[in-house]
Structures are given as structure tokens and as C-alpha cells.
Amino acid sequence: MRDKYHELLLTDCRHRINDVLANDKYEQMVMRKEYEYNMNVLAFHLQNIDVMPAFPYIAPFSATVPDCCRIVRSFIEDSVSFLAYGGHMDYYDLVKRYLDKLLTNVLNEALLRLVRSPTLGVSHAMQIAANMTVLERACDYFAQHAAKLCGIPMRLVEGPYGALSARVTLRNSQAVAHDTMLKLVKSKVNEFMLLTLNINWTPEDPLQSGNDYLNDVIIYLETLAETAQEILPLDAFDKVISGVLEHISNCIVSTLLSEDVKRFNVYAVMGIDADLRLLEQFADDKYQSSGLEKQPGSTNLKGCLAEARQIVNLLTATQPELFLNPVIREKSYSALDSKKVIQICEKYRDLPEKMFGRGTKVAPKKKALDSLIKRLREQ
Structure with missing residues (x-):
């Protein structure tokens, strides 16, 4: 029953993530107000510094990142609610397993399809690669959010017990994105270097x-x-x-x-x-x-x-x-x-x-x- 429920959740998330990726312009996100920064950055622990930046703030990521974070957060909350209602005593491991599945089989695969698109340009490839870096970093937040809802002490999440294997997968996919980006950059440079024949x-x-x-x-x-x-x-x-x-x-x-x-x-x-x-x-x-x-x-x-x-x-x-x-x-x-x-x-x-x-x-x-x-x- 729980596997069937989570498969339905994963299918819904797949559609939502695909829509987010398809509608993104892959331009750095601009936040003009503090509430926008709180909603898109602080909410998912995506900041590198603790000081509130000056506005307008230009993020290194595009709208894909906070939108996908919201989808993942919703998945975690739905998963915890279902498993808690089912009377499971220790369900963090189950939540983590399904969360890894979402991040690896749904989010990561969708990002890789983008990277491998034959119509991908240099600027989009670079932004997607940057997004991947931030989403990998967000895995800490996802694990912490799941642990909090499951009543697991945060110190346990910081160790091997709570680590998400999807983080390694996302890191490996960044390397694929960087290779693709470099290939596209070289192709563009070739156009200029052809002029050496003149x-x-x-x-x-x-x-x-x-x-x-x-x-x-x-x-x-x-x-x-x-x-x-x-x-x-x-x-x-x-x-x-x-x-x-x-x-x-x-x-x-x-x-x-x-x-x-x-x-x-x-x-x-x-x-x-x-x-x-x-x-x-x-x-x-x-x-x-x-x-x-x-x-x-x-x-x-x-x-x-x-x-x-x-x-x-x-x-x-x-x-x-x-x-x-x-x-x-x-x-x-x-x-x-x-x-x-x-x-x-x-x-x-x-x-x-x-x-x-x-x-x-x-x-x-x-x-x-x-x-x-x-x-x-x-x-």
C-alpha cells in the first residue's frame, strides 16, 4: 500500500518537475524584496552567508531551484503524513528511501534530459549546471526537514544515518553538465577560430x-x-x-x-x-x-x-x-x-x-x- 501511494506521489512530482523545467527561462533569479529572499532562499537554506543581502538580489540559480525545492518539500510532508497515519514507529528510513528515489529517479533524471538535449545552448547549459550545484546543496535541507517531521534529532541527520545518497548522484550529474557545457563552449570558439584561415x-x-x-x-x-x-x-x-x-x-x-x-x-x-x-x-x-x-x-x-x-x-x-x-x-x-x-x-x-x-x-x-x-x- 505504501509503495503504491508513493508511486502516485512520484508520478505527480514528475509531472510538476517537468512543467517547472519546461517553463523556466534559465536566467538568474532576481529578488527585489526581503520576503522573496525569505521564500526562495532562506526557506531552503540556500544562502552562503548569514547576512541579509542588498536588494535587488541576483541569485546564482534560476527559478527552477526554489520551485523544485517546494515540490520536494511537499513530497516529504505528504510522505511523512501517510507513514505516520499508518502507525509506523520508525519511519524516517522509509521517508529517506522514497526521498532518495524522488531526487535520483525523478529530479536528477529530468535535469540530465535537459543537459542532453540537442538544442541546448551554452547559457542554458551553464545555468542548469549552476542549478544542479544548488540543488545538491539543498539535500541537507531536505534531510533535515524530513528528520524534523519524523522527530529525529538533527545530530543524527548530520551523520551517515541521515545522509541522502541522491547527493552523490546529483554531484556526478554536475560533472556531466560541466562536460556538456565545455563541449558547447568549444564548438562556439571553433566558429571564431575558423577565421584563422584568413x-x-x-x-x-x-x-x-x-x-x-x-x-x-x-x-x-x-x-x-x-x-x-x-x-x-x-x-x-x-x-x-x-x-x-x-x-x-x-x-x-x-x-x-x-x-x-x-x-x-x-x-x-x-x-x-x-x-x-x-x-x-x-x-x-x-x-x-x-x-x-x-x-x-x-x-x-x-x-x-x-x-x-x-x-x-x-x-x-x-x-x-x-x-x-x-x-x-x-x-x-x-x-x-x-x-x-x-x-x-x-x-x-x-x-x-x-x-x-x-x-x-x-x-x-x-x-x-x-x-x-x-x-x-x-x-
């Missing part, structure tokens, strides 16, 4: 600044980072930003390797160097402003650009043959693959000697790179 790889004069495509890339990265920093936990922010920077680095190297780039000269390399400097500045800024700098074990975001940076450094080095020295290679070129180095260096062309009179003289290095290629092949 670069003049054999210019007769050095560029005054970076290449045009990078303006769009930086604007997109700044917008992405600003939103991610507001709503995602630090580890998720790190994963997304480091992932996209590494992807950009890979794209730059892949462009140099591609058949579309037949040859290039030092001025083109200097243009890529200018691009990387801007990207590295962005990485440093976000590493410091986000708090990653103070996070134990975190790696500077600039390191995500290592492969592209090191190939540019090699192409502009006065002694590229030092790449063959194991100590120097480990210290300065550890991200480089020998086969890629050979393919890229083969495309390098010195500037015509007649051009050396134009401003700064650039020493020919084709012979040095040819020598490096020969010795790498011999190895």
Missing part, C-alpha cells in the same frame, strides 16, 4: 597588433568568464575556462599544421605571439580575480596555452637547436611533440633579404630550423 601567413610587414579573429575570441571569453564566475562553483569555473583556453591553444597549433597553411614567415609568427599575449593576459586576470590563485593545488590558467606558446617561442628562438637538449626541452618545450615540430618548422620561410632594410633586421633562421628538423628525424 590570416596572411606571409606578410611583408609586421602586424601592429594581434590578428583580427582574436577580438571576437576575447570578447566571448570575457562574457563567458563573467557569467561563469557569478554562478558556478570555483572548480567548475576552472574546468570551463582552462578547457576552453587549452582548446584555443590546440586550434592555433592545428592551424599551423593544417594543409591550408602552406608556409609562413616570422612576421606571421609575431602576429600569433601577439594573440597569445592577449590570451595570457586574460588567463592571468581570471586566475587572480576568480580566487583560483588562492586555491590549493590550482594551476595557473596561462599554462593551458602552453603548446601554442612553446611552438611560437621555438620559432622565434635565436637557437632553436636547443630543443634537442633534454634539460632545456623539459624546461621550455615540454608541451611540444617532435612530429608536430617537424611538420610546422618545414613550413617556415625566411623573409627575402631585400626586406631586411625595412626597420628591424630579422636574422635568417631557415638553416637553423632545417638543421633541427634533420636531427629530429635522425632521432
Whole structure:
């Protein structure tokens, strides 16, 4: 009887949760009055600080979170009422079991369907991931609310006795959401990186600044980072930003390797160097402003650009043959693959000697790179 009743409850909650998810705009929730904050945040212990914020308050989550919390709270109250009426002496374990089922089989599955939707965009994916983080944190409130209604001491809920297994499930689903979000971000960045094919790889004069495509890339990265920093936990922010920077680095190297780039000269390399400097500045800024700098074990975001940076450094080095020295290679070129180095260096062309009179003289290095290629092949 109790299983049948709870199946009916679960079915009703499934419909209500699906409606909530379908009608959400997936934008950060704005609360203009204290009562709204009490109703949507304090009621479910979703706040990070004990101080009442200034209004209007912009939450890191969308309307989905408090709406789903209300549905879960209602489920808990209905479950407790039914089991208490049935004369069960110790029914917290039963309530917890059904609650875990609701959070795992209904709420979590509905969120995962959203994440796996083929029409999902970057902004929605990021907001859903942020919502998942908050809903996972709300599991403490759900367990406490159930315990209170069942007359269970709160100290027991804080231990293994009262923990909800759904919390682990929701945490694992966050990883899926973060992976999906990063995949979508990379896809968007690919649109900008296609413009690298428009670069003049054999210019007769050095560029005054970076290449045009990078303006769009930086604007997109700044917008992405600003939103991610507001709503995602630090580890998720790190994963997304480091992932996209590494992807950009890979794209730059892949462009140099591609058949579309037949040859290039030092001025083109200097243009890529200018691009990387801007990207590295962005990485440093976000590493410091986000708090990653103070996070134990975190790696500077600039390191995500290592492969592209090191190939540019090699192409502009006065002694590229030092790449063959194991100590120097480990210290300065550890991200480089020998086969890629050979393919890229083969495309390098010195500037015509007649051009050396134009401003700064650039020493020919084709012979040095040819020598490096020969010795790498011999190895």
C-alpha cells in the first residue's frame, strides 16, 4: 500500500518537475524584496552567508531551484503524513528511501534530459549546471526537514544515518553538465577560430597588433568568464575556462599544421605571439580575480596555452637547436611533440633579404630550423 501511494506521489512530482523545467527561462533569479529572499532562499537554506543581502538580489540559480525545492518539500510532508497515519514507529528510513528515489529517479533524471538535449545552448547549459550545484546543496535541507517531521534529532541527520545518497548522484550529474557545457563552449570558439584561415601567413610587414579573429575570441571569453564566475562553483569555473583556453591553444597549433597553411614567415609568427599575449593576459586576470590563485593545488590558467606558446617561442628562438637538449626541452618545450615540430618548422620561410632594410633586421633562421628538423628525424 505504501509503495503504491508513493508511486502516485512520484508520478505527480514528475509531472510538476517537468512543467517547472519546461517553463523556466534559465536566467538568474532576481529578488527585489526581503520576503522573496525569505521564500526562495532562506526557506531552503540556500544562502552562503548569514547576512541579509542588498536588494535587488541576483541569485546564482534560476527559478527552477526554489520551485523544485517546494515540490520536494511537499513530497516529504505528504510522505511523512501517510507513514505516520499508518502507525509506523520508525519511519524516517522509509521517508529517506522514497526521498532518495524522488531526487535520483525523478529530479536528477529530468535535469540530465535537459543537459542532453540537442538544442541546448551554452547559457542554458551553464545555468542548469549552476542549478544542479544548488540543488545538491539543498539535500541537507531536505534531510533535515524530513528528520524534523519524523522527530529525529538533527545530530543524527548530520551523520551517515541521515545522509541522502541522491547527493552523490546529483554531484556526478554536475560533472556531466560541466562536460556538456565545455563541449558547447568549444564548438562556439571553433566558429571564431575558423577565421584563422584568413590570416596572411606571409606578410611583408609586421602586424601592429594581434590578428583580427582574436577580438571576437576575447570578447566571448570575457562574457563567458563573467557569467561563469557569478554562478558556478570555483572548480567548475576552472574546468570551463582552462578547457576552453587549452582548446584555443590546440586550434592555433592545428592551424599551423593544417594543409591550408602552406608556409609562413616570422612576421606571421609575431602576429600569433601577439594573440597569445592577449590570451595570457586574460588567463592571468581570471586566475587572480576568480580566487583560483588562492586555491590549493590550482594551476595557473596561462599554462593551458602552453603548446601554442612553446611552438611560437621555438620559432622565434635565436637557437632553436636547443630543443634537442633534454634539460632545456623539459624546461621550455615540454608541451611540444617532435612530429608536430617537424611538420610546422618545414613550413617556415625566411623573409627575402631585400626586406631586411625595412626597420628591424630579422636574422635568417631557415638553416637553423632545417638543421633541427634533420636531427629530429635522425632521432
